[in-house]
Amino acid sequence: xxxxxxxxxxxxxxxxxxxxxxxxxxxxxxxxxxxxxxxxxxxxxxxxxxxxxxxxxxxxxxxxxxxxxxxxxxxxxxxxxxxxxxxxxxxxxxxxxxxxxxxxxxxxxxxxxxxxxxxxxxxxxxxxxxxxxxxxxxxxxxxxxxxxxxxxxxxxxxxxxxxxxxxxxxxxxxxxxxxxxxxxxxxxxxxxxxxxxxxxxxxxxxxxxxxxxxxxxxxxxxxxxxxxxxxxxxxxxxxxxxxxxxxxxxxxxxxxxxxxxxxxxxxxxxxxxxxxxxxxxxxxxxxxxxxxxxxxxxxxxxxxxxxxxxxxxxxxxxxxxxxxxxxxxxxxxxxxxxxxxxxxxxxxxxxxxxxxxxxxxxxxxxxxxxxxxxxxxxxxxxxxxxxxxxxxxxxxxxxxxxxxxxxxxxxxxxxx
Numbered sequence: 001x002x003x004x005x006x007x008x009x010x011x012x013x014x015x016x017x018x019x020x021x022x023x024x025x026x027x028x029x030x031x032x033x034x035x036x037x038x039x040x041x042x043x044x045x046x047x048x049x050x051x052x053x054x055x056x057x058x059x060x061x062x063x064x065x066x067x068x069x070x071x072x073x074x075x076x077x078x079x080x081x082x083x084x085x086x087x088x089x090x091x092x093x094x095x096x097x098x099x100x101x102x103x104x105x106x107x108x109x110x111x112x113x114x115x116x117x118x119x120x121x122x123x124x125x126x127x128x129x130x131x132x133x134x135x136x137x138x139x140x141x142x143x144x145x146x147x148x149x150x151x152x153x154x155x156x157x158x159x160x161x162x163x164x165x166x167x168x169x170x171x172x173x174x175x176x177x178x179x180x181x182x183x184x185x186x187x188x189x190x191x192x193x194x195x196x197x198x199x200x201x202x203x204x205x206x207x208x209x210x211x212x213x214x215x216x217x218x219x220x221x222x223x224x225x226x227x228x229x230x231x232x233x234x235x236x237x238x239x240x241x242x243x244x245x246x247x248x249x250x251x252x253x254x255x256x257x258x259x260x261x262x263x264x265x266x267x268x269x270x271x272x273x274x275x276x277x278x279x280x281x282x283x284x285x286x287x288x289x290x291x292x293x294x295x296x297x298x299x300x301x302x303x304x305x306x307x308x309x310x311x312x313x314x315x316x317x318x319x320x321x322x323x324x325x326x327x328x329x330x331x332x333x334x335x336x337x338x339x340x341x342x343x344x345x346x347x348x349x350x351x352x353x354x355x356x357x358x359x360x361x362x363x364x365x366x367x368x369x370x371x372x373x374x375x376x377x378x379x380x381x382x383x384x385x386x387x388x389x390x391x392x393x394x395x396x397x398x399x400x401x402x403x404x405x406x407x408x409x410x411x412x413x414x415x416x
Contacts, residue, residue: 006281009324009359015277016290016325017339019307020332023249025176031164034156036221037174038334043150045167048140053103057135060116060124061086061107062094064132073123080104094124103136110135143167153337175334180217181244181306183227184210185237185256185265186313191229208383209254209318213311216322217252219416220330232256237268245272245293245306249333252326255313257289265310269293273305281397283358284317284380288325314380320361320392323415341414343394345406350374352401359397363389364409372409391415 007015026040055061066074077093080086082100089095089106097103097110109130117125143149149163150156156164156172164172189207190200200206207229217224225248230240237256244251256265257278269275269291277290289310309326311318328339349371352362363385364372372393375385391411393401401407 004279006279006286006358007277009280009282012277012280012288012290013325013328016329017332019276019290020329022335023176023178023333026173027176028171028173031161031170031172034161034164034172034174035158036219037156037172037177038221038331038336039150039152039154039156039160040173040175040335042148042152043164043167043169043172045143045145045147045149047143047167048145049143049166050137050139050141052139054137055097055099055101055103055110055135056137057110057112058098059110059112059114059135060094060126061089061097061103061110062126062130063089063091063107064109064130066092066094067126067129070127070129071125073119073125075123076118078104094126096124108132108136153335155331155334155336177221177223178250178330178333179225179248180222180250180252180330181225181227181248182210182214182217182252182254183230183240183244184254184313185230185232187232189229189255208315209311209313212315212319213252213254213322216327216416217330220327221334222250222330232264234264234268237264238271241268241272241293241308245295248306250307250309250330251293253308253310254318255311257287257310257312265289269308269310273308280321281358282321282324283356283360284314285312285321285324285361286358287312287317288321312380315383316363316386317380319383319386323392324361327415341410343408343410343414346409347371348374348393348401348403348405348407350401351403352395352399355395355398355400357397360393360395360399362393362395363391364393365390372407386412 074094076096077090078086079096080101081098085102086095086104089104095104111126111130115128150160184207188203188205190204192206214224214226227240230236253265256263273291273293275291280286280288291308293306293308295305311321331339362378363375367373375388391409394408394410
């Protein structure tokens with residue numbers, strides 16, 4: 001296969017997302033267990049929150065008309081703790097009230113206890129003149145009856161689970177987890193613990209990619225089958241792909257998708273299916289591949305095969321292409337609608353005098369002045385840069401950067 005022209009990252013991402021038809025099937029899970037899952041049906045409230053006007057403070061509920069001046073003393077006619085309901089407030093009196101308790105009918109303000117003094121004769125001296133509505137949380141001010149509080153396609157976070165619980169949802173319908181087969185290629189790869197560092201053979205390296213890729217997949221809610229390390233042999237690569245295609249939605253590989261004589265993943269994919277995308281105009285990450293592997297007997301859910309994504313072998317290239325391309329692909333498979341990470345404009349505290357012809361992703365971090373510093377070595381094998389950095393500078397093709405320039409910065413918090 002002749003080398004195609006390098007495809008732009010935007011075009012490649014659009015093609016990937018167009019291919020990521022949301023998976024069939026769903027799970028209904030306990031709300032406690034739904035963190036990171038993708039909501040499949042709108043969460044609609046069957047009540048209003050708060051259910052009634054309630055106090056935002058510990059203090060005293062009263063009528064503003066009874067407080068013409070600061071320092072007035074009112075008899076305390078009732079006590080309303082949270083979880084109980086008071087009676088209508090008699091004019092000229094106050095009610096001792098606690099945070100979350102319903103405001104009694106007739107009261108139009110709550111004065112916090114720090115501005116009040118309880119007197120021995122059962123009255124309360126109010127040292128501040130209240131305004132109407134003060135310290136009262138109005139019924140329905142958070143959630144209206146019938147409101148959609150979480151839309152289908154939302155990836156659930158801990159606050160989202162609390163919101164679902166606040167409208168009484170003990171279980172949630174979520175998209176099923178993508179089944180992903182993961183393997184690395186390379187005869188040079190050794191697993192940590194297999195060989196001590198002092199005994200590593202010449203040319204051998206520890207397989208770091210396997211650790212961060214599997215973890216990233218699990219964070220994205222995937223069921224991961226780790227197929228380990230596949231030898232640099234065409235037959236072994238074909239066998240691994242063929243076996244994985246019948247049981248998984250996606251096969252994700254690391255290494256073997258470049259143009260070397262020992263890069264067998266691309267020809268193996270072409271033997272078993274189609275290669276629809278190869279080589280991107282991005283740095284790091286040019287040798288990225290996407291295609292389809294035909295399935296066979298044993299396919300689940302009526303699937304006809306598996307998506308295939310091949311990542312570069314260099315660790316930074318593998319990590320960056322996963323974050324920029326695989327992450328949105330997997331989210332879209334689960335029905336997430338907005339898969340674009342939020343970028344911010346930040347000022348550069350570095351110089352980048354030679355822009356590359358490809359779109360670059362530079363590892364950088366924010367200093368105490370709120371400006372971006374660049375890791376000194378931007379090589380695709382320098383995994384240290386990804387731990388040191390706070391995120392990626394998304395630099396357009398051919399763009400130079402001078403100190404003080406505004407650049408597009410994607411925090412790792414948006415990607416991990």
